[in-house]
Amino acid sequence: SMDSWDQAPAAGVIEELTTADLARLSPPAAPAPDAPITSGGTESNLVALLLARERAAGGPLRVVTGANAHHSVHRAAWMLGLPAPTVVACSKGRIDPAALDRALTGLAGSPLLVVATAGTTDEGRIDPLPETARIAERHTAQLHVDAAYGGPLLFSERLAPQLAGLEHAATVTFDLHKLGWQPVAAGVLAVADAAMLAPLSLRADYLNADDDTEAGLPDLLGRSIRTTRRPDALKMAVTFRALGRRGLAELVEHCVRTAEEFGRAVDAHPRLRLRPGGIGISTVLFRPVVADAVSDEAGDAVVAAVRRILLAEGRAVLGRAVAEDGHGRSRLWLKATLLHPDAATADLLPLLDLVTAAADRALREASAAEDTEVPETERLSP
Template sequence: MSSAPLASGPQGPDALRPLLDTVLDALRDGRRARGGPLPAGGPDTVTARLRDALDEVLPDEGDPDALYTVVRALAEGSADPADPLCTAHLHGPPLAVATAADLAASALNPSLDSWDQAPAASALEALVTRALAQEVGLADALVTTGGTEANQLALLLAREAHGGGTQLVCGANAHHSLPRAAWLLGLPAPVVVPAPSGRLDPTALDEALTGLRRPLLVAATAGTTDAGLIDPLPEIAGLCGAHGARLHIDAAYGGGLVFSDRHRDRLAGLDRAHTVTLDLHKLGWQPVAAGLLAVRHPRDLAALAQRADYLNADDDTEAGLPDLLGRSLRTTRRPDILKVAVTLKTLGRSGLGALVDQVCSSARQFAALVRSRPGLELCDRSWPPDISTVLFRPVGATDDAVAAVRRQLLTDGEAVLGRARLDGRLWLKATFLNPGTRPADLAALLHLVEGNTPR
């Protein structure tokens, strides 16, 4: 009998069950050893601890305890997005049900580049992606590794539809992946429109579009990475219509607001876009990766069509086997849609909406708490928060002091705060994605900042 049993097949579940206990024990023990949201000591300490645990990467003889040892070391040295004091990034804590579903995806190991490798997974992806696209008012969607790949695909589809001279126009607040995608695709250098308030300025956009030659692609943002701000989407969509420009909306962060009856109106205008980036490992609480690109016109996807006889031979396609190769730039592709499907079915719109409402409420409570502290300053753009990000800083602190406070908290393993530069100043950034965060956690985070600020 093999000493390395497989995860699938008749014996797969029995082989996995004891290993799952080992993993869960290692996760628990590593978390206890870490003690907080981040391992203390900084990069050198973390690297040394992991090197000691790993010892030899490829020993001559295998170690039967390696699963426990390495997973425990990783857990001890990880930033924990489920810790309420871990608020630096759009790095959300995954739901248990989504993580369990992801295990099934790993065990079954379908590859979504041909139907004969993923019969059920390909059908599931078609059903769920179209349902999610319709949720934002569009027709179809592709699964991506996240917002960066989705934005790149959006520019690629625009280029193929309108030509290599397509001009990207985006705000100074746009995600860095957009100008990089223009560079990768050989498009002209983007025209960057001012965003003095942290949101794209419609007047400046109108002026820019008036002086440019078509074809034009405008990229708006629904949830900026730095401050969580939403561009004025209806005005931007109207300007695109008036100037004959194609519209892409990067809603990697804010797209999850569609699940909330209370907050979805902040995305008015989303359904007027040609393409929309979504990212459910943010306000969807999925394990990485769970990105999508929704499209208005499915015909645009014809640009991705590819032929490889061993994957989508013409006679197989004509006989009715689905052609999956044109659904991505990748070939081998895991069924990331499974965890999304399980989450949508388990929680429903109301359950997901409640999670969205909770994190938005936490951000508003935190912003109010900052305003009540005389030693802290709230960024004007954070009152009230558009989504769940709040920018703040100690009153009278220099930018160097703000950066030092953040690094000290990281080194001590006490809190994980981000940083953002807006209005010419450096701010501490707290992004709330943990629905379990409580008022006492918000106060504790501010207490740590105040306690580490030089007097």
């Protein structure tokens, strides 16, 4: 258990070395970065808002985030007793800088925290981080970036430029449960300066007595909002030692490349439509063309039925997402998020025929249901 040094000295050393490497992954503005381990992206976002709240002065912290933000940002604000986050409109799945600027102007005088996203849940989009950082600085707002999904792009020299601007954040959420292939829990909260973690400090004599700390025993209790916790850094350390940064980069690049190839296959298929704007990191949104031949409501019902048919028959597990269709309308899309480092494009192509066959079936069943429904004017009154 990682609640005191004497219970986990070897694990404590491994965590210290591992988090030091993770902290250096994204060069922050301060010279003393740190990256404590969390249970996942939700806890990382919670702790990030907690630390921002403790740094705020002159009134309650106001959180400003995009409509694309992870639900945990809103939950964290509620749990911490903060005002509900101000939600900023998005354009093509990314936070709109002009709308962000207006929102911050309207909250002038309050301590502010901007939460941007690098790898949204629905579309895999990355907010315009450089511009977001400039706007936040102009309004003297703190900046937190939720990079739970997109953070591992930093392993790759080729893909890391997509996260330009991340270095301006005070805190960054990572979750190696995704593009790091770690079993849960595998969250990380990178902070620009280890001193920012001071609000987590707590004294319990049986865990971190003053004299023990003064004698040089590390204080593990002040590195988490949890007390008892597993040595989750161990599995990360094993992976890093086994693969190295280059090895991890190759796996990330493979997933991104496979998603791009799968997206092109969808786009070339005569009976499927790729969501306008292309893929996001390794997330592909698409829907059968027949769903566009009926009303919006009926079309979305067909997409939802396709997912349930494939799931119930044990043929495929697809996600779902609501996103714009390129014409200003929100539609339901099937979602394939490519995270398996061994999956090849050829392994995924049979999915296209499964989707079109399920769409035909869903449309037939919907039409049959309409034909057998008794018109309201012919129904007997009770």
